[in-house]
Amino acid sequence: MRPILFVDDDDIDVMTIKRVIRSLGVPNQLVCRSDGEEALEYLRNGSDEKPCLILLDLNMPRMSGWELLEIIITDDVLREIPVVILTTSNKRDDIDQANKFDPPIVGFLTKPPGYQKFVEMIRRQLEELNFIQLENATK
Amino acid sequence: MKVGKKLIIGFMIIASLVGFVGIFSVISHNNIQTNSKIITKVLELDILLDESLVELLALIHSENVEDYIREKSDYEQTRAKFDALFKQLNNEYTKKLQDLGFNTETFCKNADELAKISNRLIAHHKRSLAKNRASEEKESLEKELRHNILSALVALQDSALTRDVELMRYKSKEAIYQYKDQKHGVEWLDSISKVKDNSLIVPSQDISKDLNAYERVAQDLCKIIVEQKTIETQEHLVFGELKELINRLEENQAGIVNKIKTESQTLARNTHLTMFVVIAGAFLVSIILGLTIAHSISKPVANLAQTTQAIAQGDFSVRVDVATTDEIGELATSFNKMAEDLQRTTTSIDNLNDANQQLQAIQRELEVTVEKLTVANRELADFVYITAHDLKAPLRGIGTLAEWISTDYADKFDEEGKKQINLLIQRSQRMYEQITSILRYSEIGRNTYKREKIDLNKLVEEIISDIAPLENIQITIADKLPTPVCDKIHLTQIFYNLLSNAIKYADKPDVQVTIGCVEDDGFWKFSVADNGPGIEEKYFDKIFKIFQTLSAKDDHKGIGIGLAIVRKVVEVYGGKIWVESTPGQGTTFFFTLGKHKEPTGIETEKEHETNIIC
Numbered sequence: 001m002r003p004i005l006f007v008d009d010d011d012i013d014v015m016t017i018k019r020v021i022r023s024l025g026v027p028n029q030l031v032c033r034s035d036g037e038e039a040l041e042y043l044r045n046g047s048d049e050k051p052c053l054i055l056l057d058l059n060m061p062r063m064s065g066w067e068l069l070e071i072i073i074t075d076d077v078l079r080e081i082p083v084v085i086l087t088t089s090n091k092r093d094d095i096d097q098a099n100k101f102d103p104p105i106v107g108f109l110t111k112p113p114g115y116q117k118f119v120e121m122i123r124r125q126l127e128e129l130n131f132i133q134l135e136n137a138t139k
Numbered sequence: 140m141k142v143g144k145k146l147i148i149g150f151m152i153i154a155s156l157v158g159f160v161g162i163f164s165v166i167s168h169n170n171i172q173t174n175s176k177i178i179t180k181v182l183e184l185d186i187l188l189d190e191s192l193v194e195l196l197a198l199i200h201s202e203n204v205e206d207y208i209r210e211k212s213d214y215e216q217t218r219a220k221f222d223a224l225f226k227q228l229n230n231e232y233t234k235k236l237q238d239l240g241f242n243t244e245t246f247c248k249n250a251d252e253l254a255k256i257s258n259r260l261i262a263h264h265k266r267s268l269a270k271n272r273a274s275e276e277k278e279s280l281e282k283e284l285r286h287n288i289l290s291a292l293v294a295l296q297d298s299a300l301t302r303d304v305e306l307m308r309y310k311s312k313e314a315i316y317q318y319k320d321q322k323h324g325v326e327w328l329d330s331i332s333k334v335k336d337n338s339l340i341v342p343s344q345d346i347s348k349d350l351n352a353y354e355r356v357a358q359d360l361c362k363i364i365v366e367q368k369t370i371e372t373q374e375h376l377v378f379g380e381l382k383e384l385i386n387r388l389e390e391n392q393a394g395i396v397n398k399i400k401t402e403s404q405t406l407a408r409n410t411h412l413t414m415f416v417v418i419a420g421a422f423l424v425s426i427i428l429g430l431t432i433a434h435s436i437s438k439p440v441a442n443l444a445q446t447t448q449a450i451a452q453g454d455f456s457v458r459v460d461v462a463t464t465d466e467i468g469e470l471a472t473s474f475n476k477m478a479e480d481l482q483r484t485t486t487s488i489d490n491l492n493d494a495n496q497q498l499q500a501i502q503r504e505l506e507v508t509v510e511k512l513t514v515a516n517r518e519l520a521d522f523v524y525i526t527a528h529d530l531k532a533p534l535r536g537i538g539t540l541a542e543w544i545s546t547d548y549a550d551k552f553d554e555e556g557k558k559q560i561n562l563l564i565q566r567s568q569r570m571y572e573q574i575t576s577i578l579r580y581s582e583i584g585r586n587t588y589k590r591e592k593i594d595l596n597k598l599v600e601e602i603i604s605d606i607a608p609l610e611n612i613q614i615t616i617a618d619k620l621p622t623p624v625c626d627k628i629h630l631t632q633i634f635y636n637l638l639s640n641a642i643k644y645a646d647k648p649d650v651q652v653t654i655g656c657v658e659d660d661g662f663w664k665f666s667v668a669d670n671g672p673g674i675e676e677k678y679f680d681k682i683f684k685i686f687q688t689l690s691a692k693d694d695h696k697g698i699g700i701g702l703a704i705v706r707k708v709v710e711v712y713g714g715k716i717w718v719e720s721t722p723g724q725g726t727t728f729f730f731t732l733g734k735h736k737e738p739t740g741i742e743t744e745k746e747h748e749t750n751i752i753c
Contacts, residue, residue: 012536019543088531091582092628113535113571114564115542 002052003029007039007068008086009060016115017055017086020122026131028052036063040071043078051081053131054104058087058094069101082106084125145435145465149428156421163417167410174403177235180228181395187221192385195257199264199374207268211261218254225250236395246391253384260377267370328357439467443474455482520581527577534574538567569698573686576700579632580685583707588626595620595630599654602634612642612650620656621663623732629708634667636701637728641669651725662714662731673722683716705730 004026006017014032021030031051033039039056040063042048058065065085072078084107085098098108107125112118194217198210225246229236331354442459449457458478459471545552545560552560596619603614623630634654641652647670655666674682681687683706688699705728709716713733720726 010532010536012539016539088528088535111535113538113568115539118539 001028002049003031004053004055005039005042005051006030006032006055007034007036007060007065008032008055008057009034010057013057013086013111016118017122019115020119023119024123024126026126028131035060036065036068039063039068043072050077053129054081054083055086056083058085058089066097069105072104073101079104082129084109084129086111145432149425149432152428153421153425156417156424160414160417160421164410164414167406167413170406171403171410173232173235174399174406177228177232178396178399178403180224180232181399184221184224184228185389185396187217187224188385188388191217191221195260195381199260201264201268204268207264214257218257222250246388249384249388249391253381253388256377256381256384260374260381263370263374263377267367267374325361328354328361331357435463436465436467439463439471443467443471446474446478450478450481455485524578524581527574527581530574531571531578534567534571538564538571541567573698573700576698576704580700580704580707583629583632583704584711588629590624590626592622593625593627593630594622595656598627598630599634602631602638606635606639606642608642608650611648612645612652614638614652615654617653617655618657620654621658623663623734625712625732629711632708633705633730636705637667640701641667641671641726644671645669646672659731661735662733664729664731666727666729668725668727670725673724673726674718674720675722676720679718679720682718 004021006014008014008017014034018030018032021028031042033042039054043050056065056068065087069083072081072083081104083101083104085094085105086109087094088111095108098105106129109121109125112121191214194210194214198207198214201207201210229247439459446457446459455478458475462468463471541560541563545557545564549557596616599616599620608614638652638654642650649670651670653666653668655668657664683702684699685703686699687703706716709730709732714731716728716730718726718728
């Protein structure tokens with residue numbers, strides 16, 4: 001089963017997403033990288049299995065989410081992987097720009113305050129993408 | 140001189156030139172007419188002269204007295220006409236004829252001489268006629284004589300004389316037949332004397348008497364013949380003279396006619412030439428005159444225009460140099476006076492300009508300051524935005540961790556601990572909301588916005604369905620709403636906040652909210668009215684300020700940002716917002732939107748957002 005790649009530099013967000021994936025009972029392995037460069041390194045490594053989904057933060061040190069996306073869309077293999085943006089920002093500019101990368105962007109999520117809201121948001125997104133069954137989602 | 144006067148004088152000069160041309164042409168016409176009259180008269184004179192000569196010849200050749208008398212009368216009549224005409228011509232055109240070289244004296248002399256010669260000729264002819272008559276008488280006499288001689292000769296028959304008498308008779312016969320021939324007459328006389336001398340016998344008394352008579356007749360005849368010859372010679376001479384004279388007269392006349400013709404032609408030519416010269420001259424004079432007048436008018440005007448231009452370019456020291464006394468001169472004088480006034484005024488204007496320049500410098504400084512202030516203000520806004528934005532991530536972390544602690548370690552907390560951790564979660568959530576509000580508020584007027592036609596009827600319906608009001612809440616759209624050109628988010632913010640406020644603070648079991656819109660001059664006036672608790676007038680200003688609410692902090696009804704956002708959005712579109720309320724009965728919020736108003740205070744560049752950390 002192909003892994004899910006989570007790219008974010010915020011430790012608590014990493015903890016949060018791990019907990020969310022676990023609590024939703026998503027069977028896929030979660031691979032975490034803290035910036036665009038690390039993520040690109042992982043994606044281009046031939047020995048690693050390509051992820052089935054990328055959860056991507058936008059504002060990161062070294063290489064931002066947008067910069068990573070610019071590279072991904074030039075790669076015939078990588079641009080086939082669906083991307084969900086997971087960011088603090090709800091700025092319209094970002095939303096507008098996200099529309100330009102459709103595909104591979106399939107979702108745009110603003111990180112909510114509070115864990116329960118976070119769980120609900122991710123669950124809805126994964127359901128939408130047919131990642132998890134409804135019965136799994138209840139727990 | 141006035142311009143009008145100049146023009147009038149110019150026209151008068153041209154008119155007089157034209158008049159001169161007219162008079163000249165009339166005079167020329169008269170001269171030509173006179174010449175043609177003289178020519179007519181001289182030609183008439185010529186005809187009369189020719190006529191008189193013909194009549195004179197007819198007179199001279201008249202065969203008998205009757206003819207002679209008639210012809211003489213005709214000739215004299217023609218002569219009288221000729222004389223009268225000549226006299227008239229001489230009297231009327233003496234000077235003209237003299238000018239033409241027609242010597243009237245010579246002509247008169249010649250004419251007189253002609254008359255004299257003619258008279259002489261007539262006299263000769265008269266005499267010749269008389270002689271003819273005489274010779275006829277002689278012939279009858281000679282017939283008688285011959286008869287007598289014949290009868291005498293009968294008596295002399297057979298005598299020696301017979302032969303001589305025969306000869307004499309023959310000769311006399313011949314002489315009489317040809318009495319004009321003197322030779323025959325002389326021969327006849329010779330034969331008579333021969334008869335007389337050679338007579339062998341003494342003739343009888345009768346015969347000698349007859350012979351003598353015969354001789355006398357012959358002698359008379361001879362005399363007549365001689366006289367006739369003389370007359371003929373004289374006539375011949377007179378004719379020669381007459382011919383010469385006639386030639387002279389005719390030459391004179393032809394000369395005059397030719398002269399007059401030449402003169403008339405020259406006169407006509409001269410007239411044409413003179414008329415051409417005069418017309419050309421008049422044309423030239425009018426052109427020169429016109430140009431002079433035009434120049435005398437236009438030069439001062441051009442001068443004036445030049446000066447005006449100089450003054451317009453700022454040289455107030457120039458003056459118009461116009462010395463004419465016409466209207467332009469008066470204008471120039473007034474203009475110079477005005478220029479002086481202007482020069483005086485400009486001095487004070489110069490002072491004013493200095494002050495103005497100082498003012499402009501100050502204004503420039505002010506602009507720089509405003510620019511600096513704008514930048515500082517923007518930086519401050521950016522700072523607020525970025526700070527608020529950056530606070531979001533750690534605050535979210537705190538909230539998440541607090542939640543986890545409260546669930547993961549729930550059994551480790553006593554009641555007090557649970558209460559405290561719940562408060563921590565609540566407060567961090569509230570702070571998060573406040574930060575989000577600040578971001579939303581400061582975003583208005585910061586970002587670039589879309590401008591599109593928004594059908595408010597549809598948008599408000601959408602907002603109402605988002606709010607999902609309870610069954611006891613009745614939201615009515617009273618008027619047909621317009622379709623303004625705005626940013627959809629702005630309109631959503633306005634209606635969402637106003638409607639949700641109305642519902643949030645409702646205190647009656649049956650909640651009535653009414654949305655209205657009326658069109659005013661250049662803008663729409665919207666209203667959102669509720670039947671809620673109402674607001675006291677003293678709070679009318681306060682409610683529109685950020686984080687000002689009329690309820691307690693933990694009332695959870697709001698954090699006091701909604702109306703502040705609404706006001707900011709409305710003001711960005713150049714509109715106004717105000718409230719009317721009766722406490723206990725309800726509140727109505729009014730706001731206006733300009734129909735063609737461009738949103739202000741909205742930055743169109745993104746350069747200030749680059750530092751924002753998401």
